[in-house]
Amino acid sequence: MSDTTLTGATAFGSGTGPEPVPAAPPASVAAPTADGEAGSDNRARAVKAAPADPQRRSRRLQWALAGLAILALALFPIYQGGSLLYIGLTCMAAAVGAVGLTLLTGVTGQLSLAHAFFLAIGTYSYAYLSGEPGGQAVQYGGLGLHPVLGAIGGVLAAGVAGLLFSPIASRLRGIYLGVASLSLVLIGQHVLFNWTTVTGGFNGRPAEPFSLFGFEFSNDSPENLFVLNVPFGKNERLWYLFLVLLVLSCLFARNLLRSRPGRALQMVRDREVAASVMGVGVARYKAYAFVLSSLYAGLAGVMLALILRPTPDSFGLVLSISFLAMIVIGGLGSVVGAVIGASFVTALPALFQQYSDVIPFLAQPGSGGLDAATLAKFLYGGAVVFVLLVEPGGLGAVGRRFIGAISGASRLTKRTVKSATTQDSPTPDSPVSQQDNDPQREAPDRASNQSNRDEEHQ
Numbered sequence: 015m016s017d018t019t020l021t022g023a024t025a026f027g028s029g030t031g032p033e034p035v036p037a038a039p040p041a042s043v044a045a046p047t048a049d050g051e052a053g054s055d056n057r058a059r060a061v062k063a064a065p066a067d068p069q070r071r072s073r074r075l076q077w078a079l080a081g082l083a084i085l086a087l088a089l090f091p092i093y094q095g096g097s098l099l100y101i102g103l104t105c106m107a108a109a110v111g112a113v114g115l116t117l118l119t120g121v122t123g124q125l126s127l128a129h130a131f132f133l134a135i136g137t138y139s140y141a142y143l144s145g146e147p148g149g150q151a152v153q154y155g156g157l158g159l160h161p162v163l164g165a166i167g168g169v170l171a172a173g174v175a176g177l178l179f180s181p182i183a184s185r186l187r188g189i190y191l192g193v194a195s196l197s198l199v200l201i202g203q204h205v206l207f208n209w210t211t212v213t214g215g216f217n218g219r220p221a222e223p224f225s226l227f228g229f230e231f232s233n234d235s236p237e238n239l240f241v242l243n244v245p246f247g248k249n250e251r252l253w254y255l256f257l258v259l260l261v262l263s264c265l266f267a268r269n270l271l272r273s274r275p276g277r278a279l280q281m282v283r284d285r286e287v288a289a290s291v292m293g294v295g296v297a298r299y300k301a302y303a304f305v306l307s308s309l310y311a312g313l314a315g316v317m318l319a320l321i322l323r324p325t326p327d328s329f330g331l332v333l334s335i336s337f338l339a340m341i342v343i344g345g346l347g348s349v350v351g352a353v354i355g356a357s358f359v360t361a362l363p364a365l366f367q368q369y370s371d372v373i374p375f376l377a378q379p380g381s382g383g384l385d386a387a388t389l390a391k392f393l394y395g396g397a398v399v400f401v402l403l404v405e406p407g408g409l410g411a412v413g414r415r416f417i418g419a420i421s422g423a424s425r426l427t428k429r430t431v432k433s434a435t436t437q438d439s440p441t442p443d444s445p446v447s448q449q450d451n452d453p454q455r456e457a458p459d460r461a462s463n464q465s466n467r468d469e470e471h472q
Contacts, residue, residue: 116346120341122303172309180305345409
């Protein structure tokens with residue numbers, strides 16, 4: 015028997031009817047207080063009460079688009095080949111390196127110009143560990159290890175190089191770290207040109223074809239491989255290997271950003287003092303980010319060694335700046351944006367070069383006119399300026415906004431926040447409004463806001 019029944023029976027026995035019980039206020043209405051707690055409670059309650067279907071639809075749409083993109087890439091070698099396949103392989107290798115750089119620069123806020131140096135370490139380490147001695151004009155050596163061991167060694171060698179530089183990276187930031195990392199590129203160029211037994215000198219050295227469980231990712235073993243009546247040579251076989259490596263790299267980076275260490279890296283980027291106060295080891299996490307970015311660069315270097323003959327002049331400062339352009343165009347801190355930016359910067363010169371006959375105003379390379387490579391630099395340089403001025407979030411933010419508009423998540427968020435703000439607006443006679451209009455209270459508030467803005471600019 016409930017408490018209400020017992021109360022009614024007692025009152026009936028006493029001869030006085032049950033006293034009317036005042037109705038409880040609805041759960042969505044909170045009593046106004048001088049501290050303005052009701053407004054925040056109403057806003058939080060309104061956001062919680064909003065239907066989650068648009069957000070759920072947005073996430074499902076993102077996964078659906080990702081699945082369609084992977085399916086399209088999986089079917090691409092069946093319908094296309096030749097130079098387009100080679101361009102796609104280069105884009106996937108660059109995308110892996112761009113994901114590593116966005117974890118360092120976009121997520122942690124550490125400027126690095128040494129990405130080309132770590133790519134070179136991964137490339138030449140794989141070529142030396144898995145290659146055989148040879149060379150004609152310049153003799154180079156090799157250990158002849160299995161390509162899998164050579165690939166693992168190349169990635170680890172780049173990680174060790176990043177670990178050795180991490181004490182410096184953990185104590186510097188901003189332009190000072192950029193200049194310090196630039197020294198690695200300059201030192202690396204000298205070493206690559208002069209350590210001929212490993213690098214092969216100016217002309218470089220070839221890399222051993224990759225093989226896994228007896229299956230070679232080359233034109234041999236097995237020979238005359240056909241899939242759906244399409245001959246699968248070196249590029250077709252490497253396509254699926256690169257696709258798997260790219261997907262795994264993106265998934266690892268995405269899960270890292272959603273984990274506790276990923277949130278700590280973002281806190282280091284936003285507020286180092288606040289991060290240290292909350293117990294985050296700022297120097298340690300900076301070192302972790304640099305080592306992780308170096309591992310990604312080493313993997314990208316191994317992938318590049320499988321599709322081209324590495325030469326020392328390919329790993330200069332221009333390559334590092336190109337990677338910075340990739341993550342800026344795609345959106346700093348965005349994994350998908352890094353992939354899109356890498357594809358844009360890498361594929362644009364090659365596509366212009368391939369279709370230069372169709373574009374009338376393009377000149378031949380070396381003629382002194384506007385060739386395909388120069389036009390591509392102008393375009394992605396303009397894209398960087400456009401992103402910085404118009405859309406700081408890059409192409410990744412444009413894609414997220416488009417998906418949100420389709421699923422209705424962005425409209426729901428704006429409508430929910432607007433309605434909650436309208437309901438919580440105090441009237442002029444309310445105590446909250448009178449307290450906010452107090453000039454003695456506004457002065458310290460203005461001083462506090464100014465100090466916060468000063469901290470953001472520092």
